[in-house]
Amino acid sequence: MMGVDKVLIVGWDGATWDYIDPLLARGELPNLAALLARGARAVLRSTIPPFTNIAWPSLVTGLGPAKTGVFDGARARPGSYGAVPTNLTGYRGVPIWRWVNRYGLRAGVLNVPMTYPAAPLDGYLVTGFDSPRGGAEIAHPRDLLRRWADQGHPYRVLAEEIALMDRQNPHQPRGDLEEFIARWVALTQDQGKLVAWLWRAWPVDLMFVVFSGTDSVNHRTRDAAQIAQVYRAADEALGRILEAVDERTLVCLVSDHGSTPAHRYIALHRALHDGGWLRFRPQVAARFWRRLPGALGRGLPRLWRRLPDRVRQALSWPLLRWEPRLAVAYDNVDWARTRVYARSGMGPLYVNLQGRQPRGSVSPAAYDTLCDEVAQALLALRDPEGRPLFGRVWRRDELYPGADPGDDPPDLVAEPARWSDHVITGYPTDPLVRPIPDEGEYGTHTPDGVLVLAGPGVRAGAELKTAQIVDVVPTLLALMDLPLPAEVDGQVLRGALTEAPKVRRAEGEAPAASDAAGYTDQEAEDVMQRLRDLGYI
Secondary structure, three states, X not given: OOOOOEEEEEEEOOOOHHHHHHHHHOOOOHHHHHHHHOEEEEEEEOOOOOOHHHHHHHHHHOOOHHHHOOOOOEEEXXXXXXXXXXXXXXXXXXXXXXXXXXXXXXXXXXXXXXXXXXXXXXXXXXXXXXXOOOOOOOEEOOOHHHHHHHOOOOOOHHHHHHHHHOOOOOOOOOOOHHXXXXXXXXXXXXXXXXXXXHHHHOOOOEEEEEEOHHHHHHHHOOOHXXXXXXXXXXXXXXXXXXXXXXXXXXXXXXXXXXXEEEOEEEEHHHHHHHOOOOOEOOOOOHHHHOOOOHHHHHHHHHHHXXXXXXXXXXXXXXXXXXOHHHHOOHHHEOHHHOOEEOOOOOOEEEEOEOOOOOOOOEOHXXXXXXXXXXXXXXXXXXXXXXXXXXXXXXXXXXXXXXXXXXXXXXXXXXXXXXXXXXXXXXOOOOOOEEEOOHHHOEEEEEOEEEEEEEOOOEXXXXXXXXXXXXXXXXXXXXXXXXXXXXXXXXXXXXXXXXXXXXXXXXXXXXOOEOOOOOOOHHHHHHHHHHHHHHOOO
């Protein structure tokens, strides 16, 4: 394996050189600085859109979204407008830990998103933040966490991570910022200690661990000093882990996307409504009844759904005159009058196509004309200073060539002109663009993540201008002297290596989906609500 004995992959979710480089310059990330001194670095270009549940499947498989089949915060249920979260069974491709298993190598996976339910592997796996609360399948082997606790290392990462993510966005009860930062710092440090212990006590050939605080803190605050605290904790954890590895370990530090402070909201529903493409039924959406306290919030939504449509509309009329936003919800779209809709604020847009959607309103003959109309209209939108709001509107075949229509790919993807503008679904009555107030401070994603490689076969001091997120897996496999999956989209980053590796591809390997079970209905709703709270749908 080109001198490689073991592989350590450390994910700093959402990490960006824009935050890291000033801290490096001030000497505040000494362990990362030491790693860089003997390694290579690159800006790692994420997927479009650059969101966690789209990017991680591409990073861990080396396949682009057209092959993983993940394009949005959730996917449609077959034959329905209803949506379900994308989990391990929702993307195709073989994650690197399962790939190395095929060649007799053991793997340990800790807190990587999109891994629930924990599928069997030679080694161990604990799932990431998109696991349902109290899920029975968060670990493999199933008694793994009990065994760790018996050895003096109880696992608290997932529960604490979910609790903190519930407090990171402006529409959630946020609580005290300093307490939020202190808890992330403590959790990050504890996770570093756990990983260092696992490296020694539960040895594997490849370990893949993700730290989430570097992403969560960006969503919670724009304060650079507060963000720096979590990055310093991540660096401390990195140092503790690196103390446990030797010089024959290949180390990869990676992020799934970048981050930036957000300064304005763009309301996608306002743009679609103004264009005449999106309409809502004239009745209060069930989700607003769910916000009522106690038994009212549990019982009224069920009662409301049982009422005839005309009765709901009659009862809604005075409420909607008072607050028209009460009609706005994905499950309250008027499909007969809607031609284009969004399932999330990430940018994917869907044509309500006859023969494909259950109540399609757009004929196949009108499809191309409508897509052009929407794209041109979005690109023409301007802010009060005359600057464009969207930099590009992708057609499906441009961005996801060869995508399987059965995977529910979007027809268009709207990309903001400035990544510091955070696109939300919002309301048709919202301003098209509005500033984010200081009391609701927020951060959003960019496509520019980070990649660091160090160890055997890596050229010290190499700096690549850009690498693609799908390049990580093929580069690591080449350094391990293992064949690449035949369908992999990425390239080996030869500019980061001391010598050209022998690259070969396994024959006949199709990007198969996992055979693990999916979410139960209750688990799916728990995760869907968390994704709503996090702004992913």
